[in-house]
Amino acid sequence: MARPSPSASSTLAIPESPLAGPFPVGEYSSALRSKLRSFARVQIVGELVNLRPSRTRVYFELRDASGALPCAAWRDDWERILARGGEAPCEGMQVVVAGGCDYYAGSATSSPGFSFSVSDLRIAGAGDLLARIDRLRKQLDAEGLCEPQKLLARPLVPRSIGVITGEQGKARDDVLAALGRRGWAGRIVWGFAPVQDRHAAPAIVRALGDLAGFAQVDVVIVARGGGSLADLLCFCDETLCRTVALLGVPVIASVGHHTDRTLLDDVAAVSCSTPTHAAEAAVGIDCGRARGDLAEAARRLRDHSGRAMRARAELPRAATRLRENSRRAVLTRARLLATLSRAPSAHLERQRTRLHQQLREIRAGSHRRIDGEHAVTTRRALVLERKADASLLDCRERRPRELAQLALALAAHDPQRTLERGYALIESPDGTALTSAAAAREAERLRVRFADGVVPAQVDQR
């Protein structure tokens, strides 16, 4: 390093000091910059964290387990690196940077600063940081530490809420506003702790223990407003996660990171994306509305109670009415039963009366019919009698006359009368009348009947 020349103010030097100087700071810082810039330009590998682009430069850090280096790249160089295509460098990546040491000497109005000036960058692979977190996540899960918090009972309306957050952060206001909207006005115990540097995890662990032990809170919110993964590394701390997992009070995590899930999110009872959501998860209901609902429930209960009391007062009267009604009901039934029991004999009686009536009608009818028939028969007998008398008269007077006339007519046709007049009748031997010559010749033997007797005869065949 080129030694700066002592200034004119060498009389200001610390007496007895063996060291050279004093040198003006601007002169010394310029010399320091020259010295640092003379260091060999090299490539360095490490994990990219805390990436902060600004208008002219892009700032970030390279870290590994044993150390870290602040880096800065000019905007032009960074754009050139991005223009090469491929994956854009981002938090947690393992990268190789090329460049050299640089020092901004500062001025009367600006702070100095050391950085490794990066002229090129290449992505070497996913960072160890993420792999380490992933290993720890699997280990906690294998030990069953993601479950116990989720099994804890969380009161719907906690009386006392512990909140661990940064004292100056926006998360505090968000939690208060959300609790106010819930109509919740209980007790909040603020456990203020850093929430993003290396002191954060032990401080949060301590606050958790104190909240659970001293403040007797019903639920604890761990909140921050968000940040890069590097900022959230404290929420992946193994001790913190084991403490939360075994805590007897439910913890609601709200560390505000949407893309990367911290280990605290895994072990907590509930994981929320914002402090507002965490507050809403802590107080499960709108207390204002619940008060209204409760008043309504009380009113309805009072109504039912009033009705029930009135009903109880009505009981004796109702019992009397019931007794009367039951007596009336018994009487009605008894009457009905008696009527029913009489019904068959009444029916029989009606049928008998009807049969008697029919019998009487049949008898009267038959008498009428017999009398009628008798009169008709008598009339007919009288007619017959008269007719018989008339016919008897006929037999006695008219018939003999007619008979004599018939006898006369018959006698006129009698062959005997013809024989008596001198005629004879030729007969065959057997008495059959022969009315032709051929019949007489054929008969050979004849009988000739006269009025006074029969004379045999024989046919002369010559």
Added chain:
Amino acid sequence: MSEPEQQTPQPPLTYEAASARVEEIIRRLDSGEASLNETLALVKEGKGLIELCASELGAVGNALEELRLDELVSRLESEAAG
């Protein structure tokens, strides 16, 4: 002689359990199916539960109380030491 079995104490009723039971009671009463005796018993139980819920809501309804954990811890520690 064997010792009589010790009764396990009932856990304190939570707000959500109490409010759910109140809703159940009101549903039962609204149904009109409860007898007079049951109604009177339900009303009595409901009143007790509403008082419990009201006290829970009352505890978080008066005024927000904000405490600082560090102050609380140091006060308690000094009290313990004193």
